[in-house]
Amino acid sequence: MSVFAVEYTxxxxxxxxDAVRPAHREFLRGLLEAGDLLASGPLADGSGALxxxxxxxxxxxxxxxxxxxxxxxxxxxxTTARGWSPVIGPWSSxx
Numbered sequence: 001m002s003v004f005a006v007e008y009t010x011x012x013x014x015x016x017x018d019a020v021r022p023a024h025r026e027f028l029r030g031l032l033e034a035g036d037l038l039a040s041g042p043l044a045d046g047s048g049a050l051x052x053x054x055x056x057x058x059x060x061x062x063x064x065x066x067x068x069x070x071x072x073x074x075x076x077x078x079t080t081a082r083g084w085s086p087v088i089g090p091w092s093s094x095x
Contacts, residue, residue, distance in 0.1 A: 001054045002083055003038070003094045004061035008070070009048040009078040016075060023069040036064050038091055048076075054094055058083065 010017060031037035031053070040051040055061040061081040070076050086092045 001056060001094065003086055003091055004053050004055055004058065004081045005084045006051040006053055006061055006065060006079060006081045007048060008051070008076050009080075010046075010070075011075055011077050013075060014046070016073060017070065020069050020073045020075065027068055031064060038094075052084070052091070053081075055081075 028037055028040050028051075036053055036055070038052040038054060040049060042049045051065065053061050053064055055064055058081045062079055065071065065079065068076070071079075086094070
């Protein structure tokens with residue numbers, strides 16, 4: 001298993017995102033409890049989010065997030081998953 005940085009780019013429907021956010025966060029908490037999600041949070045400018053996940057490859061990292069309620073509601077324009085090799089910090093053991 002490797003670490004992946006996954007970036008979401010949101011569309012401009014902030015009110016819809018606000019309405020779906022509780023389900024989105026519940027979904028992410030489930031990934032955290034399963035050990036698949038290390039961290040997540042919105043980008044400061046509101047354009048998207050960064051999620052750090054553990055998976056076998058880029059496709060598996062994106063697949064983990066396929067059931068995200070934000071995706072089901074069509075609120076995510078793009079998802080980009082890239083391998084990341086943390087060498088310092090609490091996640092370095094996953095690299």
